[in-house]
Amino acid sequence: MTTDQDVRPAAVEVHGAVKSFGAHTVLDGIDLTVAAGKVTVIIGPSGSGKSTLLRAINHLEKLDQGYVSVNGEPIGVRRLGDRFKELPERAILAQRRHIGFVFQNFNLFPHLTAVQNVAEAPVTTGAATRSEALEQARALLAGVGLADKEDAYPRQLSGGQQQRVAIARAIAQRPGVILFDEPTSALDPELVGEVLSAIKDLASTGTTLIIVTHEIAFAREVADEVVFLDGGRIVEQGPPSQVLDQPRHARTREFLSKVL
Ligand code: ADP
Numbered sequence: 175m176t177t178d179q180d181v182r183p184a185a186v187e188v189h190g191a192v193k194s195f196g197a198h199t200v201l202d203g204i205d206l207t208v209a210a211g212k213v214t215v216i217i218g219p220s221g222s223g224k225s226t227l228l229r230a231i232n233h234l235e236k237l238d239q240g241y242v243s244v245n246g247e248p249i250g251v252r253r254l255g256d257r258f259k260e261l262p263e264r265a266i267l268a269q270r271r272h273i274g275f276v277f278q279n280f281n282l283f284p285h286l287t288a289v290q291n292v293a294e295a296p297v298t299t300g301a302a303t304r305s306e307a308l309e310q311a312r313a314l315l316a317g318v319g320l321a322d323k324e325d326a327y328p329r330q331l332s333g334g335q336q337q338r339v340a341i342a343r344a345i346a347q348r349p350g351v352i353l354f355d356e357p358t359s360a361l362d363p364e365l366v367g368e369v370l371s372a373i374k375d376l377a378s379t380g381t382t383l384i385i386v387t388h389e390i391a392f393a394r395e396v397a398d399e400v401v402f403l404d405g406g407r408i409v410e411q412g413p414p415s416q417v418l419d420q421p422r423h424a425r426t427r428e429f430l431s432k433v434l
């Protein structure tokens with residue numbers, strides 16, 4: 175798989191992130207640093223706040239406290255002394271372009287072919303001409319093993335193929351970081367491997383990736399850092415050899431015994 179050499183992988187920092195829905199505190203003070211070019215895998219039980227954390231990094235969710243920074247630039251909420259100031263929506267949209275997002279349910283445009291789905295963002299943002307974007311989209315589809323599916327509509331593709339189109343689409347945006355929210359959990363088991371393999375290829379290009387997944391074997395292979403989230407807090411984090419193979423906390427051990 176190819177990515178443009180001029181795309182700088184982003185470092186991502188989350189500082190003191192707090193988010194509540196009503197009385198329910200879903201993120202309870204999250205501090206997370208992801209170095210540029212590294213792969214972080216987030217694991218944790220259902221309801222622990224994993225999706226909310228990814229959505230907050232991408233401004234789909236507004237934090238109550240704390241902030242996120244991408245390449246040192248605070249986004250969403252900016253710290254001003256001990257206060258926080260919200261960035262205008264326009265700035266949020268501009269900065270969201272540096273963040274790719276791959277969803278559990280693919281979220282492709284149903285009325286666009288595979289190649290049109292991948293070319294859409296670069297054309298809309300003016301990053302490329304239509305013909306440049308289409309050429310790049312074809313190369314990216316070939317990179318995820320879909321050279322022969324360029325003109326297929328999402329409904330004509332398997333879930334695994336749709337998710338590989340979604341990965342190519344995220345890369346086409348040339349983001350500094352790509353977030354994955356359970357990218358394989360909507361797939362039939364026999365289609366999981368092809369998607370994980372596309373993500374593994376992407377990881378080897380040095381793109382910053384933050385991946386929420388229950389695929390523990392994959393996490394062991396691809397992660398530089400594994401984060402175990404429970405009840406909106408980071409319980410434990412470290413290299414896979416530590417968190418997955420020698421967890422220090424009982425809650426981590428209990429969770430792993432259920433998913434392994
Ligand atoms: P995970 O991805 O780890 O399963 P989520 O981040 O999706 O967890 O959700 C964490 C908790 O926040 C869950 O209890 C969920 O029901 C709640 N939640 C998430 N989004 C909303 C929302 N928009 N309104 C109310 N509650 C929400």
Ligand code: MG
Pocket residue numbers: 224225226355356
């Ligand atoms: Mg989730």
